[in-house]
Amino acid sequence: MVRRRAVRRRGARRLARPARVAPSLCAPQRRQGLTPPPPPRQAGPMDPLDRLDATIRSRRDADAGTSYVASLFAKGRPKIAQKVGEEATETVIAALAEPDKLASEAADLVFHLLVLLADAGLSLDDVRAELARREGVSGHVEKASR
Numbered sequence: 718m719v720r721r722r723a724v725r726r727r728g729a730r731r732l733a734r735p736a737r738v739a740p741s742l743c744a745p746q747r748r749q750g751l752t753p754p755p756p757p758r759q760a761g762p763m764d765p766l767d768r769l770d771a772t773i774r775s776r777r778d779a780d781a782g783t784s785y786v787a788s789l790f791a792k793g794r795p796k797i798a799q800k801v802g803e804e805a806t807e808t809v810i811a812a813l814a815e816p817d818k819l820a821s822e823a824a825d826l827v828f829h830l831l832v833l834l835a836d837a838g839l840s841l842d843d844v845r846a847e848l849a850r851r852e853g854v855s856g857h858v859e860k861a862s863r
């Protein structure tokens with residue numbers, strides 16, 4: 718009887734302890750990328766991209782003499798689209814020849830792309846929604862289903 722109670726107590730202690738996974742099982746899993754990714758960073762007013770997107774849309778009726786974004790809107794969509802093309806080319810050149818300039822060129826590209834989206838009445842949220850819709854579907858799988 719005394720022995721059975723001791724066994725029961727040991728069992729309860731074992732249940733109360735958090736489950737441990739041997740480190741030898743964890744490490745290879747992490748290396749193979751099988752552990753879940755960290756939670757996504759929350760977008761919102763503190764995100765520089767969201768702030769930029771809002772600033773760009775707020776320039777729609779601004780003075781083209783004082784606002785570069787307003788001057789782009791005033792020139793029209795073909796000119797904005799041309800700027801996106803130029804910045805994309807500069808980004809590609811940086812990636813291949815001047816990697817230290819890649820982040821800066823990518824910022825120019827994203828900035829002009831946001832202006833183009835705004836001119837077409839779209840925002841970063843529309844791009845987010847499209848990317849969310851695609852989430853988890855491999856490009857290979859999507860292509861094969863066409």
Ligand SMILES: N=c1c2ncn([C@@H]3O[C@H](COP(=O)(O)OP(=O)(O)OP(=O)(O)O)[C@@H](O)[C@H]3O)c2ncn1[C@@H]1O[C@H](COP(=O)(O)O)[C@@H](O)[C@H]1O
Nearest residue numbers: 769772773776783784785786787788800803824825828829
């Ligand atoms: N992030 C940017 C940003 N990135 C790049 N640029 C401008 O984009 C322009 C690109 O220069 P280019 O020589 O390629 O183009 P360009 O001078 O128009 O020459 P052309 O194509 O006309 O020949 C430069 O004037 C850069 O300063 C930007 N201008 C503004 N912003 C952001 O937009 C906000 C609003 O800007 P304003 O509308 O000017 O108040 C700013 O507070 C910034 O946060």
